[in-house]
Amino acid sequence: EAKRNRRTQVVTFDRRIHVRTTRQFQIEASLPDAIARGEIEVYFQPILDTTRGCIAGFEALARWQHPELGAIPPPEFIRAATESGHIGALTQCVLRKACLDFLPHLASPAQPYLAVNVSVSDIYGGEFPAQLAKTLASLGMPANRLVLEVTEDMLLGDEQLAAETLAQLRAQGVRIAIDDFGTGYSSMGYLSHYQVHIIKIDRSFVRNIATSPQDQKIVRAIISMAADLDLSVITEGVETQEQSALLRSMGCVLQQGYVFSRPQPAAQWAGMTRLPAAAG
Ligand code: C2E
Numbered sequence: 001e002a003k004r005n006r007r008t009q010v011v012t013f014d015r016r017i018h019v020r021t022t023r024q025f026q027i028e029a030s031l032p033d034a035i036a037r038g039e040i041e042v043y044f045q046p047i048l049d050t051t052r053g054c055i056a057g058f059e060a061l062a063r064w065q066h067p068e069l070g071a072i073p074p075p076e077f078i079r080a081a082t083e084s085g086h087i088g089a090l091t092q093c094v095l096r097k098a099c100l101d102f103l104p105h106l107a108s109p110a111q112p113y114l115a116v117n118v119s120v121s122d123i124y125g126g127e128f129p130a131q132l133a134k135t136l137a138s139l140g141m142p143a144n145r146l147v148l149e150v151t152e153d154m155l156l157g158d159e160q161l162a163a164e165t166l167a168q169l170r171a172q173g174v175r176i177a178i179d180d181f182g183t184g185y186s187s188m189g190y191l192s193h194y195q196v197h198i199i200k201i202d203r204s205f206v207r208n209i210a211t212s213p214q215d216q217k218i219v220r221a222i223i224s225m226a227a228d229l230d231l232s233v234i235t236e237g238v239e240t241q242e243q244s245a246l247l248r249s250m251g252c253v254l255q256q257g258y259v260f261s262r263p264q265p266a267a268q269w270a271g272m273t274r275l276p277a278a279a280g
């Protein structure tokens with residue numbers, strides 16, 4: 001009886017591993033062509049300035065509709081791209097598309113910025129800052145309208161190299177945001193060490209903010225520390241008006257989340273500087 005159970009478990013376990021490997025293999029195998037053919041799309045989610053009611057920025061988020069597998073979650077194809085050595089090409093492709101789509105917003109009076117997520121290989125590859133400078137120049141995208149989002153974990157490897165890369169980016173006028181702040185395994189010393197500009201408080205602290213005094217304390221502490229360090233703060237994953245109002249009362253003016261808008265194709269944002277009244 002026990003033996004049979006164990007055997008069943010082993011079989012199930014094997015099948016799961018097999019299925020996952022095939023999927024992963026399929027994803028990795030079709031990635032280079034998808035990147036080359038421009039099948040990776042870029043959606044944009046606004047970051048709201050909740051006091052002025054305008055769009056402070058747009059975060060570019062990669063989307064991939066696989067011909068056989070359907071929509072692949074970004075973390076899954078980002079991981080596949082990283083493991084198969086295609087993440088550099090993916091970053092460049094997303095960056096180019098995002099900038100091109102963003103160019104019409106340059107003239108907008110609200111002066112929104114564009115945020116693009118970068119990966120760990122971009123930070124440690126050595127070529128990224130120079131490549132970026134070239135891309136921005138060729139597209140006519142001013143560096144001071146670009147924010148690059150990195151996660152805390154990305155900065156844990158070779159500190160010297162990461163600091164050099166970030167310094168080169170900063171010298172171009174690019175700003176750096178720490179994404180998913182508070183979830184990584186790191187001390188906060190790096191915030192001044194790396195001279196970042198923005199921290200994005202992870203949505204896990206926002207989810208229960210209305211009911212959890214503990215999460216409120218953490219968010220208050222982050223906001224106060226950010227103010228001391230002269231950093232901007234954004235809260236991500238804001239899903240309700242209640243969360244939004246509370247966060248605003250705590251001093252977090254910049255917010256991003258489904259309560260304002262889901263990520264949408266660029267066309268949706270043409271000429272928009274604020275959200276339609278009902279949504280904001
Ligand atoms: P992220 O950079 O932290 O992006 C925010 C994620 O949260 C996005 O998921 C967004 O759709 C989602 N989100 C926004 N508002 C809400 C909300 O109110 N509630 C909830 N539950 N979720 C919300 P998405 O687009 O699936 O991307 C997931 C992650 O994949 C990103 O997290 C980022 O780490 C990575 N990623 C996406 N696009 C790229 C890219 O072009 N390059 C790199 N390197 N990574 C990317």
Ligand code: MG
Pocket residue numbers: 059117149179
């Ligand atoms: Mg991000």
Ligand code: MG
Pocket residue numbers: 179180200202236
């Ligand atoms: Mg995030």
Ligand code: MG
Pocket residue numbers: 180
């Ligand atoms: Mg995230």
